[in-house]
Amino acid sequence: MSIFKRFLPFVRPYLPRLMLAGLFVSGVAxxxxxxxxxxxTLWDVITVQHDADQMTRSIGLFMSLVILQGLCSMGHSYLTAWVSQHIVADFRQHLFGHLQTLTVSFFARRRTGELLSRVMNDVAVIQSIVTETPIDTVKQLVTFIGGMTFLLMMNWRLCLLILILLPLLVLVAKIFGRRLKSLSTSIQDHTAALSTLIEEVISGIRIVKSFVQIQREETRFATQVNEMLRLTLHRAGIMA
Structure with a gap:
């Protein structure tokens, strides 16, 4: 929760649009x-009741809802992208300005590629956390509450069983969430290391060629890429 408080000054100017995106995504759910x-209901009308007028009205309502869903989805996607890109732009400017205030010793301890990765890649990850995650949470929450309401009306025993199992599902999600956080941090660190390696090789390409170190640098690069691939696939497996 603390991360959202830290980024609240960047989100606050766009909060109305973000809330509107939340309403759109709630509508989609x-x-x-x-x-x-x-x-x-439409299936019952077609297979059991055989009521042509009711079927026509149901199909018309169904198509209207599909169109409305598409409009809500379009509004949600555009507003989320608009807000997230503005937040990223503002934060990058803030971060770049902050870098100018740091001491020379800080830059002596950091590599250029790492700093570039932090400004470009890490900020993009923050975009997902600050904007997309809250919107997706709202969508899932509305879907869960609405689904449980429908299920309660249809079969309260099954609904009760799901509610009993809910704490276990939350515990499993929490465990996987911690693992995902650790993997995401490792991926960002390897991305920074990869950017640093590229920057070092390109800036020192004359030395690399002079000492015939091309094969060595290719091996280093392949090692970093393969490790990133392993971590990314591991994260994808957990998310699946």
Whole structure:
């Protein structure tokens, strides 16, 4: 929660648009639930009731909801992208200005490639945490509450069973979340190391060629890339 407090000054100017994006994504979640419910009703009308007028009205309502869902999804996607890109731009300017105030000894301890990676790559990750994660959380929360409401009306026993298992699911998600956080940090560190390696080789290409170290640098680069690939695939497996 502390990370959101730290980035609140960057989010605050765009909070109205972010809240509007949250409303759009909530609408998408609610319409998804309504479509599932309506699909069941439409199936009964077609296979059991054989009511042509009711079927026509249901299909018309279904198509209207699909169009409305598309409009809400488009609004959510555009607003989220608009807000996230503005936050990234503001934060990069702030970070670049902060770098100018640091002492020379700080730059002596840091490599250029690492600093470039922090400014470019790490800021992009922050974009996802600050904007996309809260929006996705709202969508999942609305979907869960709406789904449980429908399930409660249809079969309260099954709903009760899911609620009993919910703490276990939360515990599993928490364990995987910690692992994902650790992997994401490692991936960002390897990205910074890779940027540093590229910067070193390009800036010292004359030395590399003079001492015939091309094969050595290619091996170092391949090692970093393969390690990043391993970590990325591991994270993808956990997220799946």
């Amino acid at each position: 609610l319409i998804n639930l309504a479509l599932v419910r309506l699909a069941g």
